[in-house]
Amino acid sequence: MSLVQNNNKKTKVIPRGTDIKPQQQFSINDLEKNKETKKNTTSSTFKYTPTDTSIKVDTKIRDMINTLSLMGYGDNQKEVIQNALDHVLNDMAPETKRSFDTQYQVLENKTARILKIRTALFLGHNPR
Numbered sequence: 001m002s003l004v005q006n007n008n009k010k011t012k013v014i015p016r017g018t019d020i021k022p023q024q025q026f027s028i029n030d031l032e033k034n035k036e037t038k039k040n041t042t043s044s045t046f047k048y049t050p051t052d053t054s055i056k057v058d059t060k061i062r063d064m065i066n067t068l069s070l071m072g073y074g075d076n077q078k079e080v081i082q083n084a085l086d087h088v089l090n091d092m093a094p095e096t097k098r099s100f101d102t103q104y105q106v107l108e109n110k111t112a113r114i115l116k117i118r119t120a121l122f123l124g125h126n127p128r
Helices: 028-045 059-070 077-090 094-123
Strands: none
Touching: 059 077
16 A cells, blocks of 8 residues: 555645635626616617618619609609509518518618628627
8 A cells, every 4th residue: 555655745835826706796697687788778779770772773764763753653763663662562462472571571680780780880889
């Protein structure tokens, strides 16, 4: 048994200093509450609003839109296109309308997410 124990080693105690403790203790519940507050504040501060944009159309389509506008189908080009889209959407079959609504919501969420990230970067915040 004495061969197994090695008494030649000198045991040296390494000074570890004082115990390090946090200034403020918290629990898992506090973290969950903090996450909920962050979600509420970020979602309430950003609201998606459509902005003006442009699309490429050929001159024939542009002239048709202008003609419809001159004939009174809308006060301007935007209104003519909106009326035409409303007409198409109202004539859709219910299953096609559901498919459109789903795909439109995906694109709208994507646009809102991109605008939210751009806004956060512009303001110097981390968007995630």
